[in-house]
Amino acid sequence: MQERHLSPIDRLIAGVDSALRTLASGASAAARPNPAAGVKENHLSRREVSHSAGLMRVNHAGEIAAQGLYQGHAAVARSKEIEQQMSAAADEELDHLGWCRERLTELGSRPSRLSPLWYAGAFAIGAASGVLGDRWSLGFIAETENQVSEHLGSHLEKLPRQDARSRAIVRQMRAEEERHGANAQRAGAAALPDPVRRLMQLSARVMTRTAYWI
Numbered sequence: 001m002q003e004r005h006l007s008p009i010d011r012l013i014a015g016v017d018s019a020l021r022t023l024a025s026g027a028s029a030a031a032r033p034n035p036a037a038g039v040k041e042n043h044l045s046r047r048e049v050s051h052s053a054g055l056m057r058v059n060h061a062g063e064i065a066a067q068g069l070y071q072g073h074a075a076v077a078r079s080k081e082i083e084q085q086m087s088a089a090a091d092e093e094l095d096h097l098g099w100c101r102e103r104l105t106e107l108g109s110r111p112s113r114l115s116p117l118w119y120a121g122a123f124a125i126g127a128a129s130g131v132l133g134d135r136w137s138l139g140f141i142a143e144t145e146n147q148v149s150e151h152l153g154s155h156l157e158k159l160p161r162q163d164a165r166s167r168a169i170v171r172q173m174r175a176e177e178e179r180h181g182a183n184a185q186r187a188g189a190a191a192l193p194d195p196v197r198r199l200m201q202l203s204a205r206v207m208t209r210t211a212y213w214i
Contacts, residue, residue, distance in 0.1 A: 055166070
């Protein structure tokens with residue numbers, strides 16, 4: 001069968017479809033089992049529930065942004081192999097999105113109201129960096145995944161010890177984020193300049209501090 005080559009319009013339509021699926025209520029069901037399945041729900045105080053919900057809302061917002069970043073890169077990727085690698089990683093990130101949403105529901109909470117903003121900003125960054133070439137796209141992926149892994153590690157310290165269900169989800173997410181970053185490095189990621197890395201860190205702080213509450 002002859003391989004179909006997507007036009008820029010085809011890629012734009014695919015990006016819009018991905019955005020709608022990512023942001024639509026109920027569309028983030030995970031394809032893989034939730035890591036918290038079978039993990040006991042321990043008693044949490046009202047304050048602990050609120051704190052866990054805030055952290056999981058931040059994680060959900062991060063996964064919304066990850067979808068935008070990967071889809072933005074994939075939309076302009078020059079190498080078919082790189083495009084497929086990014087699409088596969090985005091599929092795993094979509095599972096993360098579903099797991100976080102499920103946990104938020106269990107905690108009686110909701111995702112960030114600014115989810116469309118997180119997606120649009122990340123998609124724009126992904127597409128803009130992708131225009132520079134696949135090595136730079138992979139560089140952004142590697143750096144993003146490194147920062148996300150550190151962020152998730154900090155959440156494992158901040159989550160209430162008895163919130164075993166949230167902790168199981170975050171542990172699985174961290175392991176897979178680390179793998180995505182390593183895959184990007186092996187594929188030839190370029191090292192980002194320090195000013196770019198610091199700007200990414202600043203943007204991440206703005207998002208995490210806002211998404212915790214809104």
